[in-house]
Every structure is written in structure tokens, then in C-alpha cells.
Amino acid sequence: MTARLCFSSLTSLPNPPSISSSSSSTRVHPNSISFKLPSRFRYRNADRRRSYQIAATLTVDSQTSGEKTLDTDRPRVLLEVKDLTAIVAESRQEILRGVNLTINEGEVHAIMGKNGSGKSTFSKVLVGHPDYEVTGGTVSFKGEDLLNMEPETRSHAGLFMSFQTPVEIPGVSNMDFLLMACNARREKRGEPTLSPIEFFGFLSPKLAAVNMNPRFLDRNVNEGFSGGEKKRNEILQLAVLEAELAILDEIDSGLDVDALQDVAKAVNGLLTPRNSILMITHYQRLLDYIKPNYVHIMEAGAIVRTGDFSLAKQLEKEGYRAISSA
Amino acid sequence: MAYCCYSNFSSTLAPLRLRPPPRRKSIAAANPASVSLSDPFVLDIADKLEDSVSTSSSSSFSLLQKLRDSSSQSLLSQRWPSPKDELYRFTDTSFLKSSQILPASPPSIISPSLSSPASNIITLVDGHVVPALSRIPSLPAGAFAGSAADIPPGALYEHLMAAAGELFHNEDLFWNLNGFGAPDLAVVYIPDGERMIDEPLHLRFCAVDAAEAGSGRLPLSNPRVLVVVGKQAELAIVEEHLGVESGEGNSYWSNSVVEIVVEEGGKVSHSYVQKQSVNAAHIKWTLVRQEKRSSYELVEISTGGKLSRHNLHVQQLGPDTTTELSAFHVAQGDQIQDLHSKLVLDHPRGYSRQLHKCIVSHSTGHVVFDGNIKVNRFAQQTDAGQLTRTLLLAPRATANVKPNLQIIADDVKCSHGAAISDLEEEQLFYFQARGIDMKTARDALVFSFGSEILARIPFESYRKSISNQVKELLTTS
Numbered sequence: 005m006t007a008r009l010c011f012s013s014l015t016s017l018p019n020p021p022s023i024s025s026s027s028s029s030t031r032v033h034p035n036s037i038s039f040k041l042p043s044r045f046r047y048r049n050a051d052r053r054r055s056y057q058i059a060a061t062l063t064v065d066s067q068t069s070g071e072k073t074l075d076t077d078r079p080r081v082l083l084e085v086k087d088l089t090a091i092v093a094e095s096r097q098e099i100l101r102g103v104n105l106t107i108n109e110g111e112v113h114a115i116m117g118k119n120g121s122g123k124s125t126f127s128k129v130l131v132g133h134p135d136y137e138v139t140g141g142t143v144s145f146k147g148e149d150l151l152n153m154e155p156e157t158r159s160h161a162g163l164f165m166s167f168q169t170p171v172e173i174p175g176v177s178n179m180d181f182l183l184m185a186c187n188a189r190r191e192k193r194g195e196p197t198l199s200p201i202e203f204f205g206f207l208s209p210k211l212a213a214v215n216m217n218p219r220f221l222d223r224n225v226n227e228g229f230s231g232g233e234k235k236r237n238e239i240l241q242l243a244v245l246e247a248e249l250a251i252l253d254e255i256d257s258g259l260d261v262d263a264l265q266d267v268a269k270a271v272n273g274l275l276t277p278r279n280s281i282l283m284i285t286h287y288q289r290l291l292d293y294i295k296p297n298y299v300h301i302m303e304a305g306a307i308v309r310t311g312d313f314s315l316a317k318q319l320e321k322e323g324y325r326a327i328s329s330a
Numbered sequence: 331m332a333y334c335c336y337s338n339f340s341s342t343l344a345p346l347r348l349r350p351p352p353r354r355k356s357i358a359a360a361n362p363a364s365v366s367l368s369d370p371f372v373l374d375i376a377d378k379l380e381d382s383v384s385t386s387s388s389s390s391f392s393l394l395q396k397l398r399d400s401s402s403q404s405l406l407s408q409r410w411p412s413p414k415d416e417l418y419r420f421t422d423t424s425f426l427k428s429s430q431i432l433p434a435s436p437p438s439i440i441s442p443s444l445s446s447p448a449s450n451i452i453t454l455v456d457g458h459v460v461p462a463l464s465r466i467p468s469l470p471a472g473a474f475a476g477s478a479a480d481i482p483p484g485a486l487y488e489h490l491m492a493a494a495g496e497l498f499h500n501e502d503l504f505w506n507l508n509g510f511g512a513p514d515l516a517v518v519y520i521p522d523g524e525r526m527i528d529e530p531l532h533l534r535f536c537a538v539d540a541a542e543a544g545s546g547r548l549p550l551s552n553p554r555v556l557v558v559v560g561k562q563a564e565l566a567i568v569e570e571h572l573g574v575e576s577g578e579g580n581s582y583w584s585n586s587v588v589e590i591v592v593e594e595g596g597k598v599s600h601s602y603v604q605k606q607s608v609n610a611a612h613i614k615w616t617l618v619r620q621e622k623r624s625s626y627e628l629v630e631i632s633t634g635g636k637l638s639r640h641n642l643h644v645q646q647l648g649p650d651t652t653t654e655l656s657a658f659h660v661a662q663g664d665q666i667q668d669l670h671s672k673l674v675l676d677h678p679r680g681y682s683r684q685l686h687k688c689i690v691s692h693s694t695g696h697v698v699f700d701g702n703i704k705v706n707r708f709a710q711q712t713d714a715g716q717l718t719r720t721l722l723l724a725p726r727a728t729a730n731v732k733p734n735l736q737i738i739a740d741d742v743k744c745s746h747g748a749a750i751s752d753l754e755e756e757q758l759f760y761f762q763a764r765g766i767d768m769k770t771a772r773d774a775l776v777f778s779f780g781s782e783i784l785a786r787i788p789f790e791s792y793r794k795s796i797s798n799q800v801k802e803l804l805t806t807s
């Protein structure tokens with residue numbers, strides 16, 4: 005966006021005589037304005053897919069099952085990531101270098117890995133963050149090409165990511181934000197939108213589930229929230245949106261022991277045989293509360309090891325050195 | 331260029347105890363030498379104004395006459411601003427200069443569309459106080475609100491007459507055009523210790539005489555209001571400027587002046603809403619004199635007008651004085667929104683905060699902010715803060731911002747800052763990630779930018795209706 009900015013020179017207004025006579029001691033503090041217009045909000049995909057059909061994917065399994073009716077018991081693939089590579093859009097620096105991951109319905113996965121290994125980048129690429137550009141590979145979500153969808157369409161499709169550092173939005177109340185999100189989703193599904201009062205009824209048990217004081221609804225989104233309060237708020241949003249795949253990026257960081265239990269309890273409460281979770285964490289502690297079926301280790305933009313809960317235990321004991329050399 | 335509004339203003343005297351200046355002659359009787367120095371365009375407007383006001387009879391000893399006398403003298407030495415004048419460097423007044431300016435004709439039939447649900451209201455129609463549209467049920471004992479012509483003889487009248495010379499004097503063209511052409515003078519007076527804050531006093535400035543946009547004609551009205559709030563007295567004002575017209579987007583020029591005196595320990599809460607027609611010119615003066623320990627709070631929401639200029643001058647005339655100024659301006663297509671503010675702190679332990687926020691949503695929109703804060707030598711232990719934030723939403727949208735803090739005292743706490751930006755990508759993405767489309771997200775963020783100021787409007791019903799109006803404006807654009 006090119007906006008023309010004209011700043012006046014820093015001369016002060018002419019002074020009344022009585023003041024200018026003492027101007028030798030005047031310290032004029034001119035404005036030191038620094039401004040930067042952010043680059044244009046980028047779309048990776050020019051074509052917008054407005055009508056994403058959720059119902060269409062439900063028939064996928066039965067189509068593939070030729071002879072066995074038993075196949076319907078086999079868990080459905082929710083997310084399938086193949087050889088995903090991505091760069092930072094601005095610097096063209098490659099961050100993801102061929103990620104492979106498959107998540108079925110009802111599964112809990114955890115990704116661990118050193119700082120800077122690309123865990124958050126992976127999550128953000130999945131939800132369509134404009135900072136990154138996908139350069140290769142495929143991602144399908146419930147059988148649909150995820151990379152072709154707008155971020156809001158991915159959300160409507162049932163994908164949710166809780167941000168590692170949720171942004172503050174001054175001037176927009178938490179209540180308004182949640183209601184907007186909830187109604188946007190209902191509209192997409194052809195359901196009637198909720199009035200603020202109906203919504204409050206829908207929200208109350210969810211507030212209780214994350215043990216959050218209702219007065220947080222009147223505050224602006226994340227503004228002045230403590231680290232732990234922000235995380236709770238992310239889980240509240242997850243509860244409102246009832247996503248099928250929740251990517252939780254370091255939901256445990258910054259939480260005290262009680263808050264960790266609250267959040268873990270809330271997440272477990274949301275877990276059904278049809279929902280899946282992808283957790284990113286540095287600590288086994290969270291995995292004690294939310295038991296993963298699989299633990300993956302990410303290193304330099306790729307998943308280098310996959311194991312079960314014991315991998316996390318080994319990591320806790322021996323550190324990354326032992327894992328990556330193995 | 332003369333720019334010393336306070337140059338002959340002695341800060342140690344209470345404004346209401348000042349000597350009246352010598353009587354001055356009207357323009358017609360002024361000596362020819364000074365006439366030849368004046369700007370022919372200004373003189374032409376003055377001539378027409380003089381014809382229009384002389385038809386409305388007024389006693390030569392009235393307050394209004396004092397206002398006219400005081401203004402006519404100053405008017406002679408003033409010329410139309412040019413882009414070379416620092417004060418009009420970025421504010422193009424050629425819209426006015428190229429129009430055929432005619433004094434607004436006196437209101438005839440009062441249309442029902444002018445009525446308002448406010449409980450305490452004074453309505454000015456093209457500068458005339460209209461008693462039929464004014465009512466003040468909660469006016470405290472001894473208080474006055476109405477046309478100066480209706481002030482009963484007595485202490486208040488004598489006070490105002492004595493102070494008039496000082497009160498009405500200012501070396502500014504638009505100020506003096508107003509004073510010279512004002513058909514009426516509205517006065518609000520709250521005596522010492524009285525309060526009128528539960529229900530605000532709504533000052534409604536209606537522009538009725540208007541010309542079709544593009545006709546080249548521009549009816550000019552000069553509404554004038556003087557507010558005096560006594561010692562320890564409190565007053566809440568909601569000032570609203572609007573065009574009331576049959577056709578959409580008609581042209582007119584409203585050139586108003588509101589002067590507020592807050593005496594020792596007095597408190598004034600002032601909400602100011604400017605929603606003139608998009609083809610109107612709105613030039614407005616707000617001059618505030620604050621005695622010691624007084625407090626003045628202004629919340630300004632300005633969205634109307636093709637050319638809107640607000641000159642806001644506040645002077646702290648005693649110690650322990652508080653001033654809080656907030657403004658939210660929206661410039662859409664072809665609009666100029668200009669705030670020139672000047673705050674002078676002359677005494678110890680003054681406190682001031684200024685927050686200016688504006689949105690330019692079209693390439694042809696233009697915002698100007700020149701905010702001067704002077705912390706003079708005796709203003710020790712002053713706490714002054716100033717912040718301006720601009721949101722530019724379109725390519726080539728223009729903002730000229732000049733926050734500026736001049737400090738002479740040495741024991742002070744002062745801060746200021748300026749920021750210009752587009753919407754935050756990270757915030758937009760947060761909405762999208764929760765399933766909210768880009769347009770809804772943008773609208774919410776654009777509105778939220780101003781909601782910080784809207785939230786400061788002290789009365790819920792006003793806050794709601796003004797917020798809704800702003801929301802509508804920002805959403806449909």
C-alpha cells in the first residue's frame with residue numbers, strides 16, 4: 005500500500021511575544037515520528053473457494069471400501085501433510101523443508117523440537133498465515149485441499165490453531181469477537197445466527213469449563229491479559245468454534261500448575277472420538293495431562309522422529325542430543 | 331502573520347474582572363486608510379454581513395453590539411489565509427474563496443425535523459437562538475441559558491458587559507468574521523457552586539439555509555456561544571453541529587465560535603460532535619480559559635463537512651488545573667478534517683492529556699493535525715502528554731500531523747508521540763483464523779480504532795447513538 009505522508013517541517017508555530025523573548029531557554033521537542041506501512045496483506049492463493057462442502061467428505065471412506073464393511077470402523081484421515089515446504093514470504097528464507105504428517109480422527113499428536121526448529125511456522129502455514137508461502141508439497145484436510153482455502157474457510161472447515169503469542173486487539177471486546185466468530189461459522193453452515201443473549205447462554209458452560217471469569221468478556225481481546233489468561237482465552241475460542249482439529253501451540257507455556265490443569269481438563273473435555281489434537285510443547289508435563297498417541301520430533305523444518313509417549317520421556321531425560329543422533 | 335491570541339491577555343486576572351476596552355467603530359465608519367489595507371474578499375464578506383445584521387435591531391449598548399464592535403476593528407487588518415501562512419499550509423480554503431458567500435437568511439418556519447429528544451437543549455438555527463426549540467428543565471437556580479438579549483439586568487449582565495472586551499478579542503479572521511456577523515449571542519451561565527451534569531446541556535447548531543451543491547453559492551452563518559461556569563460549578567455540554575436540509579449534501583458554511591470560561595475549581599465536560607453535510611464548510615473556534623484548580627474535558631468526534639477546521643485553544647490560567655482533550659476525525663472522499671489545537675500551561679502542577687486519532691479512508695481524504703502544547707516557565711511540575719495516531723486506509727490518502735511540545739519549565743513530565751499506519755496484519759489474521767472474513771475484520775478493526783475515543787463520551791445515550799452513526803459511516807465506505 006502506498007500512502008502519501010506529508011509531514012510538516014519541524015518549525016514551531018510563531019510564539020506570542022512574551023514567550024519568544026525567553027526562547028533562548030526553549031526546548032522545542034519536535035515529533036520524532038517513525039512510521040512504516042506494512043506490506044500489503046498477501047494472499048497466497050488468488051482463487052477464493054467460497055463454497056467448501058463439509059458434507060461431501062463424509063462419503064470418502066465408503067467409496068474406497070470395496071468388499072469389507074469393517075472399513076467403516078477404520079479411523080478417517082483428518083489431516084494429511086506430504087513433503088510440505090514453505091518459506092518466509094518477505095525474506096524468501098526456507099523454514100519448512102519437507103514435513104510429513106498424518107493425523108486420523110480421534111488421535112492426539114504432539115510435536116516437540118528445539119527452539120526455532122519450525123513448529124510454530126508449521127502450525128501457522130496450516131492455518132494460512134500470510135507471512136509464509138508454501139513452495140511445495142500437499143496438505144489435505146478431510147479430503148479437501150487445505151492450501152487452496154482462505155484462512156477463514158479453513159476455520160469453517162474445522163481447523164483451529166491456538167496462537168503461541170495471541171495478538172491484542174484494542175477496541176474489540178472479547179464478547180463481540182467471540183460472537184462474530186461464532187455467527188460467521190453458523191452462517192457458513194446455514195444455521196441461524198445467535199443474538200448476544202442466546203450466545204451468552206451458549207457461552208456460559210464453556211466459560212465454566214475453562215474456569216474463566218465472565219468479566220473477561222467485557223475486556224478487549226487479549227488486551228492486558230496475562231500470559232496464562234491469553235492461553236485460557238484461546239481455549240475458550242476453541243470451545244466456541246468446536247473444531248475438529250485443534251493445533252495447540254505451546255498452550256502450556258506461561259501457565260501455573262492450576263491453570264495447566266484447568267486448560268488440560270478443558271481440552272480433554274472437548275476431545276471426542278471424532279476430534280483430534282496436535283499439541284506443540286517443550287515439556288512432558290502437558291503430555292501427562294493430555295495423553296498423546298504419537299510424539300514427533302521436529303528438527304530444521306522436518307519431522308525427523310516419530311514415536312509414542314516414551315519418546316517424550318526419553319527427551320525429558322536425555323535432551324535432543326540423544327534423539328537426533330539416534 | 332499575527333498569531334498572538336493571548337498577547338494582551340493578562341493571566342493573573344480573572345477573565346470576568348477585566349476592563350472593557352475602548353469602544354470601537356463599526357466597519358462602515360472605520361478610517362479609509364485601514365480599509366485600503368484590507369483584503370477585498372474579506373471586505374466583501376464583511377459588507378454583506380453588515381447589511382444582514384443591521385436589519386436585525388439591537389441596542390447599541392448590548393453585549394452583542396460589543397461583540398460586533400470588537401470584531402469589526404480586528405477584521406479590518408485581516409486577510410484571507412493563503413497556503414503560505416503556517417496555519418493554513420496544509421488546509422486548502424479555496425473551496426470558500428471560490429464560492430459566492432452570502433449571509434444565511436434568518437430562519438422563517440421552524441420545521442419539525444429540528445426537534446430533538448434531549449431534555450436540556452438550546453437550539454441555534456443559522457446562529458439564531460430559537461426559544462421554541464430550546465428548553466432547560468434542569469437549569470440550576472440563578473443560572474441562565476439563552477439569547478444574550480434575554481439576560482435580565484443585574485449582576486450577570488454587568489459582569490459580562492465589563493468583561494466583554496477581553497472575552498471577545500482575538501486576532502483571527504474567522505473569529506472576527508463570526509463576531510461581526512453573529513446575528514445572536516447565546517449565553518450559558520452556571521453560578522458558583524451549582525451543577526448541571528446529570529443531564530447534559532445539548533447545544534444544537536443547525537444549519538438550515540443551504541444552497542444546492544455545485545451552485546457556487548454558500549450561505550454563511552455565524553453561531554456564537556459564550557459559556558461561563560462559576561467557581562466550583564459543574565457543567566456538562568453536548569455540542570452538536572448538523573445540517574438540516576431537504577436535499578442531501580447541500581452546501582453552506584457554518585463559521586461558529588464557542589467560548590468557555592471555567593472559573594476557580596469549576597468543571598466542564600464537553601462533548602463535541604460535528605456531522606455537517608459532506609458539501610459544507612465548517613470552521614469552528616473553541617476557546618477555553620481555565621482558572622486555577624478547574625478541569626476541562628473535551629471529547630470531539632468530527633466526521634462531516636467538505637472542509638472542517640477546528641481551532642481549539644485552551645489556556646490554563648492558574649495552578650493545579652486539568653485539561654483532557656480527545657479527538658476522533660474521519661476523512662472520507664474529498665474531505666479535509668483539520669484540528670489546530672493549542673494548549674498553554676502557565677502555572678505550576680498543571681495536568682494535560684491529548685489524544686488525537688484519525689482515519690483517512692479514501693485517496694482524496696485529508697487529515698491535518700497541528701497540536702501545540704506550551705509548558706511555560708512557571709509551569710513547574712507539569713504533567714503533559716500528547717499522542718496522535720493516524721490510520722491511512724487508501725493509497726494516496728494524506729495526513730499532515732505535527733504534534734509539538736514546547737517546554738520552557740525544567741521540572742516537568744512530558745511525553746508525546748505520533749504513529750501512522752495501516753491496519754495490523756496480525757490482527758486481521760487473528761479474525762480470519764477464527765472464521766471471520768476480511769471485510770468484517772477490517773470494519774471491526776477500523777471501528778475499534780476510534781472506539782477508544784467514542785468510549786469517552788460521558789453519556790450513554792449519546793455514546794451509543796454517536797457510535798452507531800460512526801459505525802455506519804465506516805462500514806458503508
Ligand SMILES: Nc1ncnc2c1ncn2[C@@H]1O[C@H](COP(=O)(O)OP(=O)(O)OP(=O)(O)O)[C@@H](O)[C@H]1O
Nearest residue numbers: 092095099117118119120121122123124125126135
Ligand atoms: N515471519 C518470519 N520472519 C522471519 N523469520 C521467521 C518468521 N517466522 C519464523 N521465522 C524463523 O523460522 C524459524 C522457525 O521459527 P518457529 O517460530 O517456527 O520456531 P519454533 O519451532 O516454533 O520455535 P519455539 O520453540 O521457540 O517456539 C526461526 O529461525 C524463526 O526466526
Ligand SMILES: [Mg+2]
Nearest residue numbers: 123124125168
Ligand atoms: Mg513456536
